[in-house]
Every structure is written in structure tokens, then in C-alpha cells.
Amino acid sequence: MSDDIVFVSDGNEAFEAHLDRLRMHYTVRLKAWGKKSKITLDDARLAIIAVNLASSENISALRTLMKTVPTDVSTVFLVNRKNRSETIQAGALGAKLMLERTVDPDQLIANVVRLLATSNIVTKKHEIAEAGTGRMSDMMDEITRVIRSGERLSSARVNECADGVIETVTTCGVDTMLEAIRKHHSFTYRHSMIVTTFATALGVMYNLRQDDINRLTVGALLHDVGKHVISPKILDKPGDLTESEASIMRRHPVDGAALLKVSGDFDQEVIDIARSHHELLDGSGYPDGLQGMEVPDIVRVVTVVDIFAALIEARSYKNSLSAEKAYEKLEAFGRKLDTDIVRAFRPVALSSENDSLISRLKMKFAA
Numbered sequence: 001m002s003d004d005i006v007f008v009s010d011g012n013e014a015f016e017a018h019l020d021r022l023r024m025h026y027t028v029r030l031k032a033w034g035k036k037s038k039i040t041l042d043d044a045r046l047a048i049i050a051v052n053l054a055s056s057e058n059i060s061a062l063r064t065l066m067k068t069v070p071t072d073v074s075t076v077f078l079v080n081r082k083n084r085s086e087t088i089q090a091g092a093l094g095a096k097l098m099l100e101r102t103v104d105p106d107q108l109i110a111n112v113v114r115l116l117a118t119s120n121i122v123t124k125k126h127e128i129a130e131a132g133t134g135r136m137s138d139m140m141d142e143i144t145r146v147i148r149s150g151e152r153l154s155s156a157r158v159n160e161c162a163d164g165v166i167e168t169v170t171t172c173g174v175d176t177m178l179e180a181i182r183k184h185h186s187f188t189y190r191h192s193m194i195v196t197t198f199a200t201a202l203g204v205m206y207n208l209r210q211d212d213i214n215r216l217t218v219g220a221l222l223h224d225v226g227k228h229v230i231s232p233k234i235l236d237k238p239g240d241l242t243e244s245e246a247s248i249m250r251r252h253p254v255d256g257a258a259l260l261k262v263s264g265d266f267d268q269e270v271i272d273i274a275r276s277h278h279e280l281l282d283g284s285g286y287p288d289g290l291q292g293m294e295v296p297d298i299v300r301v302v303t304v305v306d307i308f309a310a311l312i313e314a315r316s317y318k319n320s321l322s323a324e325k326a327y328e329k330l331e332a333f334g335r336k337l338d339t340d341i342v343r344a345f346r347p348v349a350l351s352s353e354n355d356s357l358i359s360r361l362k363m364k365f366a367a
Contacts, residue, residue, distance in 0.1 A: 004026035004027045004028065004044070004045050004046065004116070005022055005026050005027070005028045005029070005044060005045065005046050005047070005048060005112065006028075006029050006031055006041055006043070006044035006046075006047045006048070007019060007022070007028055007029070007030045007031065007047075007048045007050070008031045008033050008039060008041075008047060008048065008049045008050065008051060009030065009031075009032065009033060009050045009051070010032075010033040010034075010050065010051045010052055010058070011032060011033070012050075012052060013050065013101065015050060017105050018103075018105045018108055020105075021105035021106070021108070021109050022105075022108070022109060022112065025109065025113075026112070026116075029044075033051050033058075039065060040065075040068065041065065041068065041069045041073055041075070042068060042069070042070055042073070044073055045072075045073065045074075045116060046073065046074045046075075046076065046112060046115055046116055047069070047073060047074070047075045047076070048075075048076045048078065048108075048112075049062070049075060049076065049077050049078065049095075050077075050078040050101065053077075053079060053085070053086045053089045053090060054085070054086070059089055059093070062093050063093060066093050066094045069094070072126065074096040074097070074115045074116070075093075075094060075095055075096050075097075076095070076096060076097045076098075076099060076111070076112070076115070077090035077093070077095040077097070077098050077099075078098075078099055078100070078101045078103065079098050079099075079100070079101060080100070080101055081098065081100050096115065097111060097115065099111060125171065125172045125173070125176045126172075126176060126179070126180065128168060128171055128172050129168060129172040129176045129177050129179070129180040130180045130183075131168075132164060132165065132167075132168030132169075132172070132177070132180070133177070133180040133181050133183075133184065133193060135161060135164050135165075136161065136165060136189075136192075136193050136196065136221070137184060137186075137189055137193070139157070139158065139161040139221070140189050140192065140228075142157065143158075143222075143225060143228055144228045147225075147228045147229060147259060148228070148229065152262065152263045152264065153225075153259065153260070153263045153266075154263075154265075155218075155263065155265040155266050156265075158218055158221060158222065159214065159218060161221065162214050162217040162218045162221060163214065165196055165197070165200055165217050165221070166200055166213060166214065166217055169197055169200045169201060174197055174198065174201050174348065177193075177197045178194065178197065181193045181194055181197065186236070187235065187236050187313075188224065188227055188232075188235045188236070190313065191224065191309055191310065191313060192220070192221060192223070192224050194309040194312075194313065195220045195223060195224075195302065195305050195306050195309045196217060196220040196221050198220075198305040198308065198309060198345075198348060198349070199216050199217060199219075199220035199301060199302055199305045200213065200216070200217045200220070201348045202216075202301060202304075202305060202341075202344065202345055202348050203216040203217070203301070206301075206344060215267055215269055215270060215298065216298060216301060216302070218266075218267075218270050219269060219270045219272075219273035219274070219298060219302055220273070220302055220305065222256070222260065222266075222270060222273070222274055223256075223273050223274055223277045223302050223306065224252060224256065224274075225256040225259055225260060225274055226251065226252030226253060226254065226255035226256025226257070226258075226259065226274065227249075227252045227256070228259075229255060229259075230248060230249065230252065234248060234249065250286060250287070251287075253274060253275050253276065253277065253278055253286070253287050254275060254287050256274035256275065257271050257272075257274045257275035259274075260274055269296065269298050272296050272298070272299050273298060273299050273302050275287070275288075276288065276290060276295060276296070276299045277299060277302045277303050277306055278303070278306075279294075279295050279299065279303065280303075280333075280336040280337070281295060281300075281335060281336055281337065281338065282335065282336050284336065285336075297338075300337070300338040300341055301338075301341055303337065303338075304330065304337055304338065304341050304342055304345055305345070307330060307333070307337070308326055308327070308330050308345070308349055311325075311326035311329055311330070312326045323349055323350050324350065326349070327346065327349050327350060330342055330345075330349075
């Protein structure tokens with residue numbers, strides 16, 4: 001079982017009172033800092049570091065150590081606050097909080113309680129996001145099974161999954177969802193889940209009604225439904241596709257729309273998304289070469305999100321782009337895409353985990 005707190009000390013000062021106070025509430029392990037010590041922080045919920053930051057050797061070792069710290073582990077550095085160099089070094093090392101080295105034990109415990117409470121919230125978000133991602137993956141497994149067995153796809157089941165996606169994105173935020181999604185093994189599933197997550201958030205940015213957000217989420221979930229009949233050898237192939245394989249891939253919009261239409265109970269807007277999400281406003285897209293107003297608004301939204309998602313995804317044959325670079329490429333499409341939608345997407349694409357966006361998501365979901 002992991003410790004609540006790991007206290008790393010170089011022994012230059014006594015922290016017995018602080019340790020005694022912390023141990024009244026938490027399990028605490030004291031780790032001695034030394035040249036030959038092999039300290040890790042991945043077995044803690046919070047780390048308190050009291051190490052001399054005037055030593056370049058210590059700073060170099062701490063820099064290596066901090067690279068291994070999980071994102072949900074808070075780090076508190078005890079420093080001489082009057083020494084500007086120490087505070088700068090602690091900040092550069094990734095300190096979540098800096099306290100005076102002579103901090104009162106009661107003040108230390110108060111800050112620890114606050115940080116661990118925040119950490120619990122973050123951990124809970126990750127758990128919810130992973131569960132939500134699992135439900136999306138299960139839904140896609142079901143879609144593949146149903147389609148390949150010749151059965152009709154149930155809109156009720158997909159709508160139920162979409163409701164869960166909306167609630168999960170609302171609770172966790174886009175960044176936490178993306179972190180969970182990127183752990184998934186299937187490129188195809190990952191892409192659809194990323195598109196769905198972004199589309200849901202963007203729907204809120206447009207202040208859509210709840211049923212419209214649901215339609216957009218369902219459409220995003222199913223935008224690549226035609227790929228479920230394509231062999232994984234083609235879908236997950238590392239490197240370029242042959243001309244024949246590319247031709248098969250380019251059929252997925254038509255195949256997807258046909259699969260949804262034969263099911264008989266999907267909204268036309270959802271079918272439009274499946275068929276037309278690769279259309280561009282200048283007529284250079286496929287499969288129908290639609291132009292301008294021929295491309296429905298809801299399709300335009302998914303097209304923007306679909307392109308952005310592909311740019312930020314890593315594949316065996318390409319590296320992922322940063323959100324900033326991907327958004328620049330999105331803007332470079334110009335009037336091939338709906339520029340109003342591209343602009344509206346900016347805060348979701350570049351600042352997906354900011355408080356204002358999450359607040360808006362929560363308000364919209366509760367409405």
C-alpha cells in the first residue's frame with residue numbers, strides 16, 4: 001500500500017515536530033536524500049522535499065527525480081523564501097507549493113490537508129474519465145459486433161452512451177478525458193472518442209439545447225461507423241496505404257450512412273454526419289463534393305473537430321502535433337472550413353481544462 005506522504009530530507013535540519021504532526025493524520029515515510037540514494041515518489045500521494053537547493057548537484061538530481069513524478073502527486077518544497085534563487089529553482093522543478101523551511105507544523109498540516117483534498121478530486125476525475133472511456137469503447141465493440149453480424153444498430157443504446165459522454169465531459173473536462181482516451185490500444189477507437197469529446201464541448205460553446213448536444217455527440221460517436229466493416233489490418237496499418245486500401249478507406253462515409261439508414265431510427269442529422277464529415281466547403285471534399293450551404297451546420301462542426309483530432313493524435317507513422325500547431329493548421333484550411341466554427345473551437349482546442357469552460361459545461365448539462 002502506498003504512503004500518503006513521502007518526506008524527503010537531506011538531514012540538514014530537524015523536522016521531528018513536523019513528522020510527528022503529520023503522522024497523527026497520515027502514513028508518512030521519511031526518505032534520506034544523499035548522493036547514492038535511489039528515491040522515487042511514485043508511491044506517494046504527496047511529497048514534501050526539504051533539500052538544499054544551493055547545490056547544483058542536488059538540483060540536477062531533483063530535476064531527474066521530478067520527471068518521474070505522476071501528475072496526480074503534489075510536491076511541496078520547503079525553502080528559504082527570502083532566497084530568491086531557491087524559490088526560482090523550486091518553481092522550475094515543478095513545486096506545487098513552496099513553504100518556508102521554518103514553517104510551523106500546524107501551518108504545514110493545514111496546507112497538506114488542502115493539497116490532498118485537491119489531489120483526491122483530481123484522482124476522482126481520472127477514475128470517472130477512465131470509466132467513461134471504457135463505456136465508449138464497449139459501445140464501439142458492440143457496434144462492430146452488431147454490424148458484422150448483420151443486425152440493426154439500436155439508436156437507444158447509442159443515445160444512452162452519448163448521455164454518459166456528455167456527463168463525463170461535464171464532470172472531468174476535456175484534458176482529463178483525453179488523458180484517459182490516449183491509453184486506449186485502438187487507433188480507430190481513440191480517434192472516435194477524441195472527436196466525440198471535443199464535439200460535446202464545442203456543442204456547449206454554441207449554447208445548443210440538450211437534445212442538440214445529444215445529437216452532435218451521437219453523430220460524433222458514429223461519424224466513422226463505416227470503418228467498423230474495414231479490416232483492422234487496413235485501419236491500423238503502419239505507414240502509407242496502397243491505392244486499393246485507400247479506396248476502401250474512402251468508402252467509409254457512404255458505407256456508414258447506409259448502415260445507419262438501414263437501422264431505421266437514427267436522426268437524419270446523424271446520418272448526414274456519417275456521410276459528409278469529409279466534405280469541404282469549396283467542393284474539394286468527398287464523397288459527394290458538396291459545396292457551401294449544401295454542407296449542414298452540424299456536419300461542419302464534426303469536420304472541424306475531426307481534422308483537429310487527427311492532427312493531435314500520434315500514430316505509428318506520424319508524431320502528434322501540439323494543440324497550438326494543430327490549431328494553426330486548422331486555420332490554414334481557410335474557407336474550406338466554416339471559419340466561424342473554427343474560431344468558436346479555439347477555446348476548447350487550446351484551453352480545454354480552464355475553469356470557465358468546465359463551469360459552462362456543468363451549467364449546460366444541468367439545464
